[in-house]
Amino acid sequence: MATIPVDPLKIIEQFGPHRSAPSGLRLSTSTEPERLVKTHCCFCGQQCGLQLKVRDNQVIGFEPWEDFPFNRGMLCPKGVKRYLQGVHPDRLTMALRRDQTSPHGFSSMPYDDAIARVSSEIARIQQTYGHSAMGVLSGASLTTEKTYLMGKFARVCLRTPYIDYNGRLCMVSAGAANKKAFGIDRTTNPWSDMVGTDVIWIAGSNVAECSPITTNYVWQARELGARIIVQDPRITPVARTCDLYLPVKPGRDAALFAGVLQVMIEHDWLDHDFIDTWTVGFEDVAAYCRQWPVARTAEVTGVPERSIRQAAEWWGTAKTSFLFHARGIEHHSNGVQNALGTINLVLATGRIGKPKSGYGTITGQANGQGGREHGQKCDQLPGWRDISNPDHRRHIAAIWDIDEKDLPGPGVDAYELFRKIDAGEIKGLLSICFNPKVSLPDNTFITRALEKLEFYTAIDFFLNDTARHADIVLPGSLQEEDEGTVTQVEGRVIKINKAVDPPGEARQDWRIIQDIARTLGRPHGFTFTSPREVFEELRRASKGGVADYSGITYEKIEQQMGVFWPCYSDDPQTGQPVDHAGTPRLFERGSYNPVARGSGPFYFADGKARFNVADHRPAVDDVSEEYPLFLTTGRVVSQFLSGTQTRRIGPLVQQYPEPRIEMHPRLAEKLGIGDGDWATAETRRGAITLRAMVVTTIRPDTIFIPYHWPGDKSANRLTVAAQDPISKIPQYKVCGCRVGKADRAPGYAAMLEPQQ
Amino acid sequence: MQACTECDTHRGDSMIHLEFIDRARSTQTVPVVCMHCEQPTCAEVCPADAIKRSGDGIVQSARKPRCIACGNCVVACPFGVPEVYEDRQIMMKCDMCYDRTSVGKKPMCATVCPSQALFFGTRDQIAQLRPRSAPVNQFQFGRQTISTRVFMMMPADTVTSRPYVDVTAAMAEQPRQRAIRLEPVSADPFAEVEV
Numbered sequence: 001m002a003t004i005p006v007d008p009l010k011i012i013e014q015f016g017p018h019r020s021a022p023s024g025l026r027l028s029t030s031t032e033p034e035r036l037v038k039t040h041c042c043f044c045g046q047q048c049g050l051q052l053k054v055r056d057n058q059v060i061g062f063e064p065w066e067d068f069p070f071n072r073g074m075l076c077p078k079g080v081k082r083y084l085q086g087v088h089p090d091r092l093t094m095a096l097r098r099d100q101t102s103p104h105g106f107s108s109m110p111y112d113d114a115i116a117r118v119s120s121e122i123a124r125i126q127q128t129y130g131h132s133a134m135g136v137l138s139g140a141s142l143t144t145e146k147t148y149l150m151g152k153f154a155r156v157c158l159r160t161p162y163i164d165y166n167g168r169l170c171m172v173s174a175g176a177a178n179k180k181a182f183g184i185d186r187t188t189n190p191w192s193d194m195v196g197t198d199v200i201w202i203a204g205s206n207v208a209e210c211s212p213i214t215t216n217y218v219w220q221a222r223e224l225g226a227r228i229i230v231q232d233p234r235i236t237p238v239a240r241t242c243d244l245y246l247p248v249k250p251g252r253d254a255a256l257f258a259g260v261l262q263v264m265i266e267h268d269w270l271d272h273d274f275i276d277t278w279t280v281g282f283e284d285v286a287a288y289c290r291q292w293p294v295a296r297t298a299e300v301t302g303v304p305e306r307s308i309r310q311a312a313e314w315w316g317t318a319k320t321s322f323l324f325h326a327r328g329i330e331h332h333s334n335g336v337q338n339a340l341g342t343i344n345l346v347l348a349t350g351r352i353g354k355p356k357s358g359y360g361t362i363t364g365q366a367n368g369q370g371g372r373e374h375g376q377k378c379d380q381l382p383g384w385r386d387i388s389n390p391d392h393r394r395h396i397a398a399i400w401d402i403d404e405k406d407l408p409g410p411g412v413d414a415y416e417l418f419r420k421i422d423a424g425e426i427k428g429l430l431s432i433c434f435n436p437k438v439s440l441p442d443n444t445f446i447t448r449a450l451e452k453l454e455f456y457t458a459i460d461f462f463l464n465d466t467a468r469h470a471d472i473v474l475p476g477s478l479q480e481e482d483e484g485t486v487t488q489v490e491g492r493v494i495k496i497n498k499a500v501d502p503p504g505e506a507r508q509d510w511r512i513i514q515d516i517a518r519t520l521g522r523p524h525g526f527t528f529t530s531p532r533e534v535f536e537e538l539r540r541a542s543k544g545g546v547a548d549y550s551g552i553t554y555e556k557i558e559q560q561m562g563v564f565w566p567c568y569s570d571d572p573q574t575g576q577p578v579d580h581a582g583t584p585r586l587f588e589r590g591s592y593n594p595v596a597r598g599s600g601p602f603y604f605a606d607g608k609a610r611f612n613v614a615d616h617r618p619a620v621d622d623v624s625e626e627y628p629l630f631l632t633t634g635r636v637v638s639q640f641l642s643g644t645q646t647r648r649i650g651p652l653v654q655q656y657p658e659p660r661i662e663m664h665p666r667l668a669e670k671l672g673i674g675d676g677d678w679a680t681a682e683t684r685r686g687a688i689t690l691r692a693m694v695v696t697t698i699r700p701d702t703i704f705i706p707y708h709w710p711g712d713k714s715a716n717r718l719t720v721a722a723q724d725p726i727s728k729i730p731q732y733k734v735c736g737c738r739v740g741k742a743d744r745a746p747g748y749a750a751m752l753e754p755q756q
Numbered sequence: 757m758q759a760c761t762e763c764d765t766h767r768g769d770s771m772i773h774l775e776f777i778d779r780a781r782s783t784q785t786v787p788v789v790c791m792h793c794e795q796p797t798c799a800e801v802c803p804a805d806a807i808k809r810s811g812d813g814i815v816q817s818a819r820k821p822r823c824i825a826c827g828n829c830v831v832a833c834p835f836g837v838p839e840v841y842e843d844r845q846i847m848m849k850c851d852m853c854y855d856r857t858s859v860g861k862k863p864m865c866a867t868v869c870p871s872q873a874l875f876f877g878t879r880d881q882i883a884q885l886r887p888r889s890a891p892v893n894q895f896q897f898g899r900q901t902i903s904t905r906v907f908m909m910m911p912a913d914t915v916t917s918r919p920y921v922d923v924t925a926a927m928a929e930q931p932r933q934r935a936i937r938l939e940p941v942s943a944d945p946f947a948e949v950e951v
Contacts, residue, residue: 699946
């Protein structure tokens with residue numbers, strides 16, 4: 001049973017999170033690096049280029065990489081301090097086994113013995129309960145090579161359908177909407193297209209904190225005359241300087257889009273030529289929007305009528321525009337509908353597939369784009385193929401040299417996977433690059449499910465909060481200890497370069513996976529000797545798929561500073577070999593793609609984009625008399641996701657040490673709470689006590705808590721496990737909640753450091 | 757600020773400050789770098805003559821053999837830039853990344869700044885990037901007018917009439933007309949929200 005072996009405080013004592021601080025070579029002002037390694041930040045989907053200073057197998061600092069076109073040297077605090085994750089006191093350099101007799105709950109063991117133990121337990125579980133009793137959880141911060149390998153490992157080696165990934169918490173609403181509307185899932189334009197556009201609509205994206213480099217593009221566009229519309233329940237830094245702020249109530253986004261489109265229809269601010277020629281389905285959408293006259297829209301969304309009209313006028317009459325959204329509208333049980341609502345606004349104006357006019361989702365994780373394309377999703381095969389499609393199955397089975405009948409079918413989403421663990425269907429779990437005890441909603445349930453596992457193997461470089469449940473922890477690799485590709489926010493495939501070797505018995509993740517396959521006696525297809533070899537197979541596997549990487553090589557990435565997919569090895573029109581540079585901008589008129597075959601720019605057989613009715617449905621566990629406030633969650637600039645890395649980097653912890661409950665002064669006054677007071681936020685799932693942060697930059701009926709912390713500080717103890725019916729994304733961005741002043745400090749305050 | 761602490765001449769310490777203007781009311785932040793005055797008040801008040809200005813107009817940190825860590829400069833600087841490091845008994849401040857700028861690189865803060873609120877480059881470059889703004893380097897503190905090497909970008913139309921920033925006016929209890937406005941969102945966007 002995968003229970004925590006000893007008091008968590010004892011585990012923390014040994015394994016952290018502790019805060020790193022510059023010391024030794026990293027503090028020296030006279031040490032010159034041996035070399036500079038051009039690579040990218042390990043954190044968000046912007047994937048800023050930077051150079052790591054390396055000496056004595058240590059990353060000792062960084063130097064901006066001003067030639068890389070996306071960020072031209074710019075970085076956020078996470079990028080500046082990311083080098084401090086290496087040579088860290090918490091770094092796992094040996095394999096660990098759960099050991100209740102050890103004072104800190106775990107004992108180290110030789111790597112080979114750990115692999116043997118993992119393999120024998122996987123074999124035992126699968127012999128006893130069947131192949132499907134093993135589950136695999138993977139992640140979108142891994143390189144594309146690793147995500148490809150994880151998908152293949154689950155299906156070919158473990159023969160289980162049950163693999164999913166943490167992009168389920170991140171990219172899937174946008175992905176599903178893009179699939180329905182465009183037949184392809186990628187941001188349409190390079191970010192440089194944003195500069196010079198007329199209007200930018202930012203729907204649910206705290207750009208300055210979550211994708212900081214994009215701020216410069218937005219502000220540069222504004223300097224050249226663009227109007228900025230921001231839709232958010234909080235006045236985030238990018239909202240502070242916008243031209244029109246839409247203070248939407250959490251969970252009402254689809255209604256807002258329908259209301260705006262209705263105003264546009266009433267004023268005929270539409271591109272009829274485009275709608276008639278290149279889309280289908282507009283009439284149904286127009287009929288739906290008639291239910292959303294501006295007065296009703298204002299009442300439901302909390303956005304004043306005048307602002308809805310203003311947004312419709314600016315959006316409707318612009319010549320060029322950019323719309324992007326992020327988790328703010330996607331993290332909903334209505335997430336796909338919300339994203340479709342934005343796409344309808346874009347299609348109605350025809351402003352897509354042109355310079356200075358684009359649409360996209362801002363990816364969250366490093367490989368939020370590439371990680372959702374090549375088969376670690378439960379219903380997907382490489383090249384953005386469908387695991388239920390017989391042609392797709394045959395193609396991939398041939399590449400993998402297996403019988404198509406042996407390829408499992410679709411599995412379930414990451415949250416459902418935990419429900420299957422809870423129900424006793426899945427007995428063994430292998431996880432990498434995923435910290436669900438912090439990152440999944442209603443995480444009290446996640447803890448309960450973890451405790452039911454017969455055997456849990458975690459691969460990580462630190463002992464993350466979830467890995468404390470593991471039977472065996474295998475020491476994996478940091479981003480700078482391996483090479484491979486990732487695909488950043490614009491759809492540009494870039495190269496991560498290795499700077500240092502993994503320490504001690506830590507191994508590159510792909511080697512660990514292959515070691516397990518070999519020890520299981522199932523090495524077929526897992527004998528790669530380098531990430532480059534994996535990439536070469538991925539190129540072949542993706543060929544002919546929508547996410548076609550066949551024309552991309554490591555060399556081409558270096559020469560061009562990134563390659564936008566699709567990038568073909570053979571011209572899809574002629575079938576002849578071609579030196580294809582990639583596709584920076586999608587849907588250009590007259591462009592050819594292998595799905596439409598010349599009939600139009602979109603990736604459907606008729607070449608046309610799809611309008612979809614984007615239905616507003618009330619949030620699950622919405623505000624009520626009992627829980628009258630909206631709880632919404634998100635990030636702060638100095639922390640990243642579940643904080644496994646950033647809560648271990650001292651200067652980042654210092655910048656925003658602990659989560660606080662953001663609330664408006666009018667609400668605070670009503671509740672008798674002052675700035676800095678302890679306050680308790682409670683939902684139907686649980687309660688946590690944090691300090692209040694009283695600011696006028698949030699709706700007075702809403703509170704905000706950042707989610708990077710575990711345990712008694714974890715916002716996801718409160719969130720609801722409701723999911724979108726199509727994408728299965730959890731509804732992190734809204735649930736009913738109540739808040740009261742706490743009569744004393746919470747117990748953890750005296751025991752835990754801020755980052756713990 | 758995080759990047760400033762990475763500089764090879766003062767690793768671990770930031771020479772620039774980042775302030776929330778008034779977090780209770782706004783997310784607005786402001787980075788404070790040394791403005792590199794043409795007649796540096798810090799140097800004028802230094803009893804040990806420890807603060808020097810180089811030929812290219814950069815005001816340096818105090819010179820170690822001379823600095824007596826008295827803190828006059830800290831008190832006198834109208835921008836609040838210098839700091840005395842008690843453990844080292846010396847005043848240190850932003851020197852425009854002399855180690856970088858002297859070899860043709862940009863200062864670290866302006867290189868990495870993700871919103872380019874801090875920019876290092878030529879007049880022509882910034883004119884292209886910020887066509888609606890104009891550079892200003894005259895700052896009025898009561899009766900003292902200070903000219904600086906670092907420029908602040910102001911809306912072009914206000915600059916043509918009065919090409920200086922009246923700092924004390926912005927600090928007044930009831931700001932006069934030229935005060936820097938804190939909240940561009942002028943009306944309370946949440947006025948209609950009930951609690």
